[in-house]
Amino acid sequence: MGRIVFAGAMSHVLDPDYYQEVCGLSGRRKVEACMTEIRAMGERLLARRPDALVVIADDHLNAFSFNAVPALCVRIGRHVDRMVQEEAEAFDRALEGLPERYAVHEDLANRILEDGMTAGFDLALSWEAPVDHAFLSPVMTLHGMQPVIPLVPIWVNCFVAPQPTPARCFAFGRHLARVVAGGPWDVGIIATGGLSHFPELSLPRVGESDTIFDRKLLHWLEKGEHEPLQALTVGELDKAGEHEFLNWMALIGAVTPAPADVRYFGELGRINLAAVEWRLA
Amino acid sequence: MSRYAVNSLLYRLKKDRAFRERFLAEPASALAGLDLTEAERTAFLARDMKQINALGGYLHLVMSVPGLAAHVSHPERD
Numbered sequence: 046m047g048r049i050v051f052a053g054a055m056s057h058v059l060d061p062d063y064y065q066e067v068c069g070l071s072g073r074r075k076v077e078a079c080m081t082e083i084r085a086m087g088e089r090l091l092a093r094r095p096d097a098l099v100v101i102a103d104d105h106l107n108a109f110s111f112n113a114v115p116a117l118c119v120r121i122g123r124h125v126d127r128m129v130q131e132e133a134e135a136f137d138r139a140l141e142g143l144p145e146r147y148a149v150h151e152d153l154a155n156r157i158l159e160d161g162m163t164a165g166f167d168l169a170l171s172w173e174a175p176v177d178h179a180f181l182s183p184v185m186t187l188h189g190m191q192p193v194i195p196l197v198p199i200w201v202n203c204f205v206a207p208q209p210t211p212a213r214c215f216a217f218g219r220h221l222a223r224v225v226a227g228g229p230w231d232v233g234i235i236a237t238g239g240l241s242h243f244p245e246l247s248l249p250r251v252g253e254s255d256t257i258f259d260r261k262l263l264h265w266l267e268k269g270e271h272e273p274l275q276a277l278t279v280g281e282l283d284k285a286g287e288h289e290f291l292n293w294m295a296l297i298g299a300v301t302p303a304p305a306d307v308r309y310f311g312e313l314g315r316i317n318l319a320a321v322e323w324r325l326a
Numbered sequence: 327m328s329r330y331a332v333n334s335l336l337y338r339l340k341k342d343r344a345f346r347e348r349f350l351a352e353p354a355s356a357l358a359g360l361d362l363t364e365a366e367r368t369a370f371l372a373r374d375m376k377q378i379n380a381l382g383g384y385l386h387l388v389m390s391v392p393g394l395a396a397h398v399s400h401p402e403r404d
Contacts (some may be wrong), residue, residue: 066399067398067399067400068399068400068401068402069401069402071401071402072402093332105386105390106333106384106386106387110334110337110341111330111333111337113335116350130341130390130392131343132343132392132393133390133392134389134390134391134392134393134395135389135390135395135397136353136386136389136390139388204384205388232398243385244387246375246384246385247379247380247386248375248379248383248385248389248396248398250378250384251378251389251400253399293368304342312392313402314400314402315398315400
């Protein structure tokens with residue numbers, strides 16, 4: 046019987062140069078402190094020797110253009126490439142210098158997809174979609190110089206309305222837990238993004254992170270109180286700049302009712318940085 | 327206002343280098359024939375990313391089109 050042996054969630058632009066540019070030295074120091082905690086989480090992840098690492102993250106209109114935007118998409122196939130952006134600006138620069146190709150855990154990805162279809166989740170699939178900073182910045186920070194665990198990238202549509210609901214993402218996480226329990230693999234799972242930033246995806250509101258909302262979410266995570274999280278609406282998340290918490294909701298569904306430890310929380314007007322790790326039985 | 331027209335244009339500007347260079351050199355010509363409202367066309371010709379965002383352009387695109395991105399910084403007190 047398979048097990049989830051590690052679960053963590055974290056911010057996903059882990060680039061000190063970027064934060065120094067947009068937030069000054071304080072931004073650099075805070076993201077470096079956050080990265081230190083994520084590296085320590087990575088040591089615990091790797092020590093448990095998982096067969097696969099499920100990465101739940103969002104696309105920033107890179108992998109999927111406007112021909113199709115899947116609500117939930119599982120990356121299948123044997124390899125996944127990193128997104129390439131010529132003359133990268135801003136958060137896209139976090140990808141520079143990272144390896145170009147990563148192994149996919151094909152069997153686990155296929156199980157999640159195929160069992161999902163029979164369990165009532167009409168999942169999208171992709172053989173070709175590349176992954177952007179939302180996947181690779183945390184993955185590479187967790188791994189450091191160690192070989193990267195075979196990945197199962199899963200996209201949640203966090204930005205293009207209409208998004209899946211928090212409750213639906215949580216239910217999908219329950220599906221992930223059932224697949225892992227029914228398989229032979231030890232699995233790590235991470236969700237990325239957040240915490241609060243870019244409320245209403247409005248340029249004039251860049252710089253207005255919602256610390257009160259973040260502290261409410263973290264309190265519920267620490268206590269393992271997952272019912273109020275499932276009652277959140279996409280509209281509430283949009284208003285508070287918590288779009289990427291949908292990724293976290295899928296992870297929470299996979300590990301509920303486990304409580305979490307907040308390894309790092311750092312306030313920046315631009316974005317509140319966070320790293321959280323769940324206490325698994 | 328067409329959310330699709332604005333965003334597919336932003337996406338093309340981000341991902342298609344040749345089109346981006348054509349837009350930078352001859353913006354009116356590059357936009358000719360595209361299904362944009364006058365307000366949208368005016369915003370693109372002015373490279374006004376704030377207005378493009380207000381007209382429905384997704385934030386992550388308006389912040390990441392090479393050479394045209396909206397740069398917003400918020401230096402914090404150290």
